Every structure is written in C-alpha cells, then in structure tokens.
Amino acid sequence: MNLKTSTALSLARFFANRKSLFHLLKFYEWWLKRKFSEPTLPQTSYQLTIKTVRELYSHSRPVIWSSLFFPCEFIHAIGAIPFYPEITIGLVAALGFSNIPLESAEKNWYSQDLCSYHRAGVGMSLLKLFPRPDCLVATTSICRGTAGFFRSLADIWKIPCFLIDVPYQTTPEANNYVKNQLSSITSHISSQLNCQFRWEDAFSLSNSTVKTIQQIEALRKQKNFAIQPPTKNLDYLPYYFQFLGSPVSKLFFEKFLFHLQKLEKSPTKFHRLVWLHLKPFYPNQLTALLNEYHFDVVYDEFASVFWKPLEPEKPFESLTNKIISSQNLTVPEKRIDRVLHWCDQFQADGVIQFNQWGCRQSQGMNFLLKNTLQQKGYPVLLLDGDHIDKKFYSEEQLRTRIEAFHEMLEG
Amino acid sequence: MNVGYFCTYIPEEAIQACSAVPVFLTPDSLTITQATPYLPTPFCSFAKILLNTLLAEKSQDLDFLIFGGGCDAGKKLYDIFISLQPKIPCHYFHIPLINNEASLKFYHHSLYVLVNELLSFQGISQHKFNENLVIALNKSYTVKETQTEAFLAGKLSGDSLLQGKKCLHNNLPIENPQKASILLLASHLFVQDIIQLLEEKEFQVYDGSAMGMRRCIFPDIEYTPEHHAFDTLAQWYLVNKVPCPGYNPQKRLEILQIFINRIGLRGIVYFYPKFCDQSLYDLSFLKKHIKIPILPLEHDISYSSLGQWETRIDAFREILSNQ
Numbered sequence: 001m002n003l004k005t006s007t008a009l010s011l012a013r014f015f016a017n018r019k020s021l022f023h024l025l026k027f028y029e030w031w032l033k034r035k036f037s038e039p040t041l042p043q044t045s046y047q048l049t050i051k052t053v054r055e056l057y058s059h060s061r062p063v064i065w066s067s068l069f070f071p072c073e074f075i076h077a078i079g080a081i082p083f084y085p086e087i088t089i090g091l092v093a094a095l096g097f098s099n100i101p102l103e104s105a106e107k108n109w110y111s112q113d114l115c116s117y118h119r120a121g122v123g124m125s126l127l128k129l130f131p132r133p134d135c136l137v138a139t140t141s142i143c144r145g146t147a148g149f150f151r152s153l154a155d156i157w158k159i160p161c162f163l164i165d166v167p168y169q170t171t172p173e174a175n176n177y178v179k180n181q182l183s184s185i186t187s188h189i190s191s192q193l194n195c196q197f198r199w200e201d202a203f204s205l206s207n208s209t210v211k212t213i214q215q216i217e218a219l220r221k222q223k224n225f226a227i228q229p230p231t232k233n234l235d236y237l238p239y240y241f242q243f244l245g246s247p248v249s250k251l252f253f254e255k256f257l258f259h260l261q262k263l264e265k266s267p268t269k270f271h272r273l274v275w276l277h278l279k280p281f282y283p284n285q286l287t288a289l290l291n292e293y294h295f296d297v298v299y300d301e302f303a304s305v306f307w308k309p310l311e312p313e314k315p316f317e318s319l320t321n322k323i324i325s326s327q328n329l330t331v332p333e334k335r336i337d338r339v340l341h342w343c344d345q346f347q348a349d350g351v352i353q354f355n356q357w358g359c360r361q362s363q364g365m366n367f368l369l370k371n372t373l374q375q376k377g378y379p380v381l382l383l384d385g386d387h388i389d390k391k392f393y394s395e396e397q398l399r400t401r402i403e404a405f406h407e408m409l410e411g
Numbered sequence: 412m413n414v415g416y417f418c419t420y421i422p423e424e425a426i427q428a429c430s431a432v433p434v435f436l437t438p439d440s441l442t443i444t445q446a447t448p449y450l451p452t453p454f455c456s457f458a459k460i461l462l463n464t465l466l467a468e469k470s471q472d473l474d475f476l477i478f479g480g481g482c483d484a485g486k487k488l489y490d491i492f493i494s495l496q497p498k499i500p501c502h503y504f505h506i507p508l509i510n511n512e513a514s515l516k517f518y519h520h521s522l523y524v525l526v527n528e529l530l531s532f533q534g535i536s537q538h539k540f541n542e543n544l545v546i547a548l549n550k551s552y553t554v555k556e557t558q559t560e561a562f563l564a565g566k567l568s569g570d571s572l573l574q575g576k577k578c579l580h581n582n583l584p585i586e587n588p589q590k591a592s593i594l595l596l597a598s599h600l601f602v603q604d605i606i607q608l609l610e611e612k613e614f615q616v617y618d619g620s621a622m623g624m625r626r627c628i629f630p631d632i633e634y635t636p637e638h639h640a641f642d643t644l645a646q647w648y649l650v651n652k653v654p655c656p657g658y659n660p661q662k663r664l665e666i667l668q669i670f671i672n673r674i675g676l677r678g679i680v681y682f683y684p685k686f687c688d689q690s691l692y693d694l695s696f697l698k699k700h701i702k703i704p705i706l707p708l709e710h711d712i713s714y715s716s717l718g719q720w721e722t723r724i725d726a727f728r729e730i731l732s733n734q
Contacts, residue, residue: 109695109707113453113686140508144483144657147508148692151660155696165514167505168486174505177517184513332490355451360688363451364487368494 005100009127016129022058025050041259045236048248052238055081056131062193063131065153066242067138067146069326070164071319073245073310074137074186076202078195083131084242085121085153092120093281093388094235101127102389110152115358116388118149125156135159135189141166141326143361162188168331170324179320186316202245203310203318209244210305212253216260217299221346224265226272226296229287231279233300240303270296271409274342276353276369277362278302282390286354289399293406298346301329301339332365336372343378349409350379357386381405412533413472417461417599418479419626419655420506422644424551425522426477428544429529434473437599437622438464441712449491455484456684456712457599462488466495475532477525479504482657482689502528510649510659518645544640552634555647559628565592565674568615570606572623590615591731592674594667596697597621597682598690601710605682605720612724617674619667620682621655628653630666656693663693664700671703677731679705680724704730 015021029050036043056063062080066072068087075082092098098116101123106112108126110119124130136159138150147163154161162185167174186197219225227233236256243249275297280286290297306329307322328334339351351373355363370380383401386392412431416423423433438460446462465476476499478489489503502525507514530540561567590613597605597620609616618624629651634643654663670676679701683690698705706727708720 109698111691111694114688114691140481144481144486144508145688145692148657148688152692152695155699163509165481165508167517168481168503169505173517173520177513180513181509184511330486332494357453358688360454360483360487360686364454364483365490366451367449368490 009100009129013128016057016131019058022054025054025058029054041255044252044255048243048252052081052248056083059131062134062195064189065133065136065150067150068241069142069323069329070137070139071245071322072242073199073202073206073322074182074197074319076205076245077197077199077315078189078193079198080134080193080195082242083133084238085124085130086117087237087242088130089117089120089124089388090237090278090281092124094283096283098282098388099390101129112389112391113358115143115145115149115356116386117356118145118152118358120388121149122152122156125153133157133159135192136161137164137185137189138162139164139166139323139326141323142330143359145358145360160188160192164323166323166327168327170327175320175324178323179316182316182319182323197315199310199312199315203312203315205247205250206245207309209250209253210309212250212257213240213303213305216253216257217305219257219260220298222265223272223347225260225263226270226298227260228263230273230290230295230297231275231287231300233297233303234275234279237278237302270294271349271406272296272298272347274299274301274339274346274348274351276301276339276351277356277359278387279354280385280387280390280393282388282393284390284393284398285395286398289402293402295352295402295406298348299342301342304338304342306338330361330365332368335365336369339369339373340376340378343373343376348378350381350405352381352383352405354383354385354387357384357389357392379405379408412474414475414477414529415465415473416477416479416504418477418485418504418506419621419652420648420658421477421479421504422522422648424544424547424644425526426529427547428540429526429533430535430539430543431475431529431533435626436461436464440464441600441714442467443712449495450487453686454487455482455687456710457687458484458488460600460712462492465492473499475499475529476501477504478502479506481506481508482687484687500528500532506658507649508658510662515642515645515649518649519639519641522641522644541640545636548634548636548640548643552632555627555629555632559630559632562617562624562628563630563670563673565617568592568617569610570603570618572618572627573603573606589613591677591728592617593678593680593731594619594671594676595623595680595682596693598684598687600684600712601682605680608720609680609724612721612728614728617670617676619653619679624653625655630669655689656687657689660693660696664697667697667701671701676703677734678703678727680708680727681705682708682710685709685711704734 032047064075064080065083072082098120101120104126105119105123110122136150138146140147150161164181239249239252273295307325310318373380413434414426414431415434415436417436426433443459443463445466446459450459493501592615594617599621602620602622606616632651653666
C-alpha cells in the first residue's frame with residue numbers, strides 16, 4: 001500500500017468514526033430537497049443514499065448488520081438501521097476501491113478463494129471503515145460461507161452474532177427449527193437493544209412495496225419493454241433487500257414504476273435474457289457488450305419475490321417462510337423450476353449467469369442448471385469471473401463469450 | 412448391507428444398530444476424470460474425488476449412501492449424485508451449525524428419520540434396533556472414552572488413530588524428546604502420506620485430521636444408559652466431538668488450546684484443500700488466536716506440490732528449533 005492510499009485510509013477511518021460529523025449531512029439533505037423539489041429517479045436514489053449514510057455513521061439508532069437473505073422486515077420492526085455488508089461491498093467496488101479491503105483481508109489470512117463479497121466485507125471491518133454494528137444477524141439459507149463470514153465479523157467487532165441455521169430440506173420440523181431460532185433471537189435482541197418489535201408497519205410496508213414490484217414485473221413481461229441499460233436493475237438491490245419494510249423502499253419503487261411507465265418501448269430485435277446471480281460491480285465493459293450485441297435483461301434472479309405476503313399476526317411463521325423460501329435460489333429443482341417459469345413468463349430467449357469465483361452453491365449446480373435449461377430449449381451462457389475482485393476479470397474473454405452466445409442465438 | 416457415509420458427525424452406532432455395516436467413505440485414488448464434467452474448477456477437491464469414486468466403482472459395493480454435513484460442496488455433491496445415480500438410495504443428513512437445545516432436538520429428529528429409512532430398507536424391527544443400539548452404545552462409549560483419554564494424554568501419536576489402535580498402552584509409540592511435537596490439522600486427503608512425510612522430517616505428529624482427531628476424539632464424553640439413545644448420540648456428536656472447521660469455532664479453539672498446552676505442542680501444520688471454505692475461515696481464525704507457529708500448506712488434487720511442501724516443512728522445522 002503506497003503512502004497516498006495509506007493517508008487516505010487513515011483519513012477515511014478518522015471520519016468514519018466521528019459520529020457528530022455525519023449529523024452535519026442533515027444540512028446537505030435539506031439543501032438537496034430544496035434544490036430538487038421533484039427529484040428524478042437517480043436524484044431520489046442519491047438523496048436516500050445520503051440519508052442512509054448519515055443514519056448509519058451517526059449511529060442515530062442501533063445498527064444491525066445482516067446477511068443478504070435475512071429478512072430486513074425483522075430489523076425495521078425493531079426500529080434499528082439495517083446494514084447489509086454484501087450489498088455495500090458492491091457500492092465499494094463500483095467506486096473502484098474494492099482492492100483495498102480485499103488486500104487487507106488477504107493480509108489477515110482470508111484466502112483469495114473465499115467469496116469476494118465476504119472477503120471484502122471482512123477487509124472493510126478490519127479497516128474499521130464500515131459503520132460499527134450493535135449486533136449481527138445471518139442465515140445460512142443460501143450459502144454456508146455466510147456463517148464463516150458473519151462469525152469472522154463477530155470476532156473482529158467483538159459483538160454477538162445471531163445465526164439462523166437452515167436445513168437443506170424443507171420439512172415441517174425444519175420449519176419449526178427455524179421458527180424457534182427466530183423466536184429466540186427476537187428475545188435476545190429485544191433485551192439487548194431494550195426495544196420492542198412492532199411487526200405491523202414493517203410487514204404492511206413490505207407487502208405494499210411487493211405489489212409495486214409486481215407491477216414493474218408486469219411491465220417487464222411486455223415483449224418490447226426492458227429496463228435500460230441491461231443489468232441496471234441489480235444496482236437497485238438495496239431497495240429489494242435492505243430497505244424493504246421501510247418507507248424508503250416503497251417510495252423508491254413507486255418512483256421507479258412511474259419512471260418506467262414513461263419510458264419509450266425498445267426495438268424488438270433485441271434478445272431477451274433472464275439474468276442469474278449478480279454481476280461484476282467494479283467498472284467494466286459488461287453493459288457496453290450487452291448493448292453492442294443487442295441483449296436486454298428482462299428479469300433478474302436476485303430481484304425476484306420468492307416469499308408469500310407477510311402476516312403481522314403470525315410474525316415468526318411469516319419470517320420463517322421468507323427465510324426458507326430463499327432456498328428457491330439454491331436448491332436445484334426449486335431454482336431450475338423458477339428459472340424455467342421466468343423464461344416462459346418473460347418471453348426470454350436465453351439465460352446468462354455471471355459466476356462468482358468463490359460461490360460454491362451457485363457454481364456447484366451449474367451442470368444441472370445448464371443441462372436442464374438447454375433440454376427445455378433455452379441456451380445458457382455461464383460467464384466466469386468475480387463480482388468484486390477485478391483480478392479475475394478479463395474483458396477479451398468476456399467479449400468472446402458474449403459474441404459467441406449472440407451468434408448462437410442469431411443462428 | 413453396506414451403508415456409505417462421509418461426514419464425521421454421522422453416528423456409526425445408529426447404522427450398526429440397523430444391522431448394517433457403516434463404511435466411512437474415503438477416496439481410493441486421486442482421479443477426478445469422471446467427476447470433472449459435473450463440478451466446476453473452484454470446488455472442493457474432496458467432493459470431486461468422492462464423486463469420481465462413487466461414479467467409478469465404489470458405489471457398486473454400497474447399498475445405501477448418507478451425505479452429511481452443512482457445507483455447500485456437500486449439498487451439491489448430493490444433488491449431483493442423486494441426479495446421476497438415481498438407483499442407489501441416498502439420504503441427506505443435516506448437521507446443525509449451532510449448538511443449543513434446538514439444534515440437539517433437530518439432530519435427534521434427523522436421526523429418527525434416517526433410522527426409520529434404514530430400518531424399512533433392512534426390514535428389521537424397532538425392538539431389534541433398540542437392542543442393537545444399546546450394545547453399540549456400550550461398546551462405542553468404552554472405545555471413545557479410552558481412545559480420547561490416551562490421545563489427549565499424548566499417547567497416540569503418528570498414525571495411531573488411522574490404524575485404529577484402541578489405546579494399546581503397552582505398544583504406544585515411544586516419545587522422542589529430540590523431536591518437535593506438532594499437531595497436523597487436515598481434511599480426509601493425503602493424511603497418511605503427510606504424517607509419514609512429517610515423521611521423516613523428525614516431527615512427533617499428532618493427527619488432528621478428519622480421519623483422526625475429528626472422527627475419534629470426544630472430550631468429556633459421558634454415557635447414561637437411562638437417557639434416550641438418540642439424545643446420547645446428539646450429545647456425543649454435536650457437543651462432545653472435536654468440532655470440524657466451521658462448526659463451533661470457539662469450542663474447537665478451546666479444545667485445541669487445551670491439547671497444545673497439555674502436550675507442549677510447538678507448532679501446527681495446517682494442511683488444507685484448496686476451495687474448502689470451512690478450512691479457509693478456520694485457518695484465518697486459528698492464525699489470529701493460536702499463539703504457536705502455524706504452517707499453512709495448501710493442496711489441490713495432486714502431489715505436484717510435494718517439493719514445495721518439503722521445502723516449507725524444512726523451513727518450519729528451523730523456525731521451531733530456533734525458538
């Protein structure tokens with residue numbers, strides 16, 4: 001690490017740990033609101049980001065870190081601020097800084113072969129650049145690496161980690177097992193933070209936001225419609241996860257729907273794709289290549305609604321259902337069925353998955369996924385690389401693979 | 412009936428009580444040719460070798476397979492195998508990642524489901540199973556207790572656990588004070604070879620691998636015949652057994668530290684498979700918390716790095732002798 005980076009890091013760490021400084025952002029937020037009284041979608045997103053940064057770093061309420069598939073309605077229900085390190089790492093990568101936490105983690109014996117979302121999250125914690133958590137909540141429903149990641153975070157921050165162990169097979173006993181863990185975690189957190197859970201608002205906001213998301217999905221089913229640029233929807237992940245169950249997410253998706261309804265229809269010559277897993281978040285040529293070869297992304301796996309509406313009178317049953325349903329993304333027969341359904345519903349011509357180097361659960365089913373989808377007549381392109389660590393990125397290889405896939409679809 | 416299983420958290424006593432022969436699955440060779448089309452490059456070496464072994468030949472001798480664990484590689488190995496070999500009955504056994512009353516209860520339930528499946532397959536009665544289980548538990552308890560006592564006292568070094576030496580006090584390896592005592596932490600692969608290599612390099616080795624300590628050593632094991640047999644097994648395997656990487660890291664650390672202090676171990680050789688997330692997190696955790704030198708040695712599915720391992724082991728020996 002050179003002197004310039006080291007000085008910048010020291011300054012960043014100094015500011016990240018000065019709560020009072022972040023209160024000053026309120027003035028900036030006030031100015032933004034005045035300047036853009038009717039903000040566009042990007043302006044709305046920017047304003048919400050600034051507000052979240054202020055709340056997290058000024059620690060105005062307890063901060064709870066969560067793994068991606070732990071339902072955030074749980075955190076909103078206790079009035080805490082959710083922080084999803086796996087999502088925020090995407091932002092760090094988009095800003096071009098992910099190499100710094102990755103290096104820090106590697107120096108502390110976190111291997112390059114571990115998932116880079118997790119490695120970079122560990123690095124940001126070791127550098128004390130992320131907002132300090134009060135406690136951690138995580139579930140193993142999607143990947144087992146989450147347990148290692150969150151236990152490492154607990155060890156670094158010296159705080160408790162509440163882990164929900166989710167069995168691979170869905171049975172009534174597995175449901176009960178998850179529900180009991182959830183109930184026990186609720187009691188622990190309630191007494192630790194000295195707060196009560198109020199499920200009504202969080203669940204109602206989540207359910208109504210999901211209805212707006214479904215309206216957006218209905219638009220995307222139209223043959224001549226697609227969100228531009230391709231894969232852009234994955235930049236909105238915080239609203240699908242972190243803010244779901246809060247007014248922030250509801251406001252964002254209402255704006256998004258309004259924005260999409262006004263869009264002009266795109267030409268129909270584009271190939272329609274279902275996008276699996278996530279995408280590289282560091283600056284790269286993927287979007288440009290998809291545009292160049294006339295690909296539209298009509299549905300994204302990680303932006304899918306996989307759970308039933310939440311019922312405030314049955315909070316643990318509802319959240320258990322949401323946690324267990326997230327296995328739809330990892331159990332092959334459930335995942336493949338859903339992908340086939342999307343291909344049909346969204347009139348897709350093919351499927352692309354951008355593999356994540358350290359993700360065993362998704363790569364482990366590549367054979368089953370590709371085999372089954374191809375048998376059903378949907379071509380599949382599996383792109384190799386990493387979403388956060390640019391070391392594994394090769395533009396030439398990406399171009400060759402996308403070009404070949406385009407030729408195949410054209411053929 | 413031969414029942415193959417590959418995770419050290421699966422109680423062989425339950426399989427024996429079903430009048431079946433438990434076969435702890437270990438790969439015979441390092442070939443992965445048949446598994447290569449089904450699993451990606453950055454994936455657990457053990458899973459690849461095991462899939463190859465099962466597809467190639469070994470499954471022909473097995474009547475039933477139990478896939479255990481909680482790691483992603485284990486789950487995908489199960490998914491792929493059942494899609495390729497639907498004829499062999501398979502069972503996935505979930506190992507809880509947490510240690511509390513709920514996880515013990517769930518383990519108890521999982522055991523119940525597994526045993527019922529085995530019993531219906533075998534066609535033996537519940538009564539007969541209960542009788543067999545009492546005998547299996549009595550025998551197993553004695554073996555586990557004496558073996559654990561001897562190992563923790565430093566009396567079972569080298570490949571004693573691999574060879575199944577059940578505390579043969581008269582034939583124990585003689586301690587050599589000139590040799591540096593080290594603990595080998597490893598998975599299922601290359602264990603015998605790496606022990607031999609370390610012994611050739613004048614180390615007194617204690618086997619902390621999945622084939623040795625993690626499978627055979629149960630500190631503080633207790634047995635009360637009046638308790639429900641499945642509760643006893645849940646207690647033994649989830650609470651008493653030396654945890655594998657990724658399961659209860661704090662308890663694993665405590666046991667390792669007690670063992671290090673009791674034996675006066677001078678170092679740890681951590682021989683881990685590439686792409687094993689559990690081992691990778693465990694390594695970073697132990698590196699931070701254990702105060703004796705740790706030599707990490709990564710392996711893939713070959714002996715191609717043997718020369719490099721030897722050089723690094725020699726350098727490690729020098730570090731230990733200079734301390």
